[in-house]
Amino acid sequence: xxxxxxxxxxxxxxxxxxxxxxxxxxxxxxxxxxxxxxxxxxxxxxxxxxxxxxxxxxxxxxxxxxxxxxxxxxxxxxxxxxxxxxxxxxxxxxxxxxxxxxxxxxxxxxxxxxxxxxxxxxxxxxxxxxxxxxxxxxxxxxxxxxxxxxxxxxxxxxxxxxxxxxxxxxxxxxxxxxxxxxxxxxxxxxxxxxxxxxx
Numbered sequence: 001x002x003x004x005x006x007x008x009x010x011x012x013x014x015x016x017x018x019x020x021x022x023x024x025x026x027x028x029x030x031x032x033x034x035x036x037x038x039x040x041x042x043x044x045x046x047x048x049x050x051x052x053x054x055x056x057x058x059x060x061x062x063x064x065x066x067x068x069x070x071x072x073x074x075x076x077x078x079x080x081x082x083x084x085x086x087x088x089x090x091x092x093x094x095x096x097x098x099x100x101x102x103x104x105x106x107x108x109x110x111x112x113x114x115x116x117x118x119x120x121x122x123x124x125x126x127x128x129x130x131x132x133x134x135x136x137x138x139x140x141x142x143x144x145x146x147x148x149x150x151x152x153x154x155x156x157x158x159x160x161x162x163x164x165x166x167x168x169x170x171x172x173x174x175x176x177x178x179x180x181x182x183x184x185x186x187x188x189x190x191x192x193x194x195x196x197x198x199x
Contacts, residue, residue: 007141011150014137014185015130019158021089023124028162031120035113037163042110043117048155051125052134056148059138071197077136078190084129086183130155140193 019025024044031040062073125131134151138144 003141004143004146007137007143007146008150010141011134011137011147012154014133015151015154016157017181017185018129018133019155020161022129024121024128024130024155025158025162027120027124028117028159031117032163035117036110039110039113040117041159041163043114043119044121044159045156046114047118047121047125048152048159050122051131052148052152052155055131055134055151056138056144059135059147060144062135062139063142068197071193074136074139075190075193075197077132077139078193079187080132082183082187082190084183086180086187089180089183136189136193 028040028044031044065073130151134147137151138147141147
């Protein structure tokens with residue numbers, strides 16, 4: 001398997017696992033109950049595209065550093081992602097999304113619905129585990145285009161599930177278990193990167 005294909009598949013699988021139990025799914029579900037499906041899907045997809053470009057650019061800048069320094073930064077990114085996911089996965093708080101609930105009454109136009117959806121998801125993705133993973137995997141594989149495609153495809157897949165299945169999907173998944181599993185995967189990746197940094 002080529003490095004680019006491995007980067008694409010790894011990124012898609014990891015980001016999908018991270019985002020299924022995350023606020024991205026919840027926010028998209030809430031937005032879909034307030035607005036028509038297509039404007040929501042269009043708005044969140046554009047937000048994901050912009051956030052993927054930002055994460056990949058950050059990860060690409062990391063590749064200019066010495067190899068040990070890159071491994072150390074990647075370890076820190078995955079460690080931070082593991083902490084965030086495990087904290088959420090083991091917390092007892094509710095899973096509602098405050099940003100989406102504050103978005104106000106449903107506007108009638110496609111553009112207004114799409115712009116609201118874009119704003120909510122663009123803000124929600126800053127510093128998110130998937131953004132950290134995208135930056136870390138870009139630095140790790142040195143394949144920014146493949147990582148960007150994998151991350152974007154995973155994010156759009158999650159948004160598509162939320163839009164198509166609506167509130168039914170919330171009763172069929174266990175977000176905390178998925179977050180815990182993804183958190184342990186991030187922790188393992190952090191340890192591998194840390195070992196590479198000191199080896």
